[in-house]
Amino acid sequence: MTTASTGSVPALKPVEPRRRAANPKGRTVIVCALLAAAVALVLYKGLLSSLNYFDTVDQALDHRAQIGTSSIRLEGVVVPGSVHSTSTGASFTLSGPDGRTVQVVNVGSPPELFQADIPVVVIGSFTTATSILFDSNQILVKHSASYIAQNPGRVKAPNGSTR
16 A cells, blocks of 8 residues: 555654854853943043143144144143233233244133233134134133132232232
């Protein structure tokens, strides 16, 4: 008798699928490497954006063509006798350690501690890539007015004056 006449199907042996070699250590290493890279990227971006560098007057003048008219922080000492009030703020001259100077035109009210012969940082840009005229929109000094009010006579400028 044949199987075709009885209508039965011969029994087939089940075939097991091929097993892939499991490598949990390899997966763990890849996951850890990806996590470490993500954490490093977040730290790098966070720290980079929180740092605020400034150029001294001399450094800015040395690479003024590279700076162009992009916004920077510029540090220098306010030249005595150069501070003048304007209708929009103040104009003054900053000098660097080598004696070179930059003319600053600031828009906005200068801080209360702003005076001649003190170091300041101004935020702004050169008017052109070859100019010594610097347009500023903010002046930063060492202490706030509340510090002066709470501690009169403690802040001494290089010129010897106290506030």
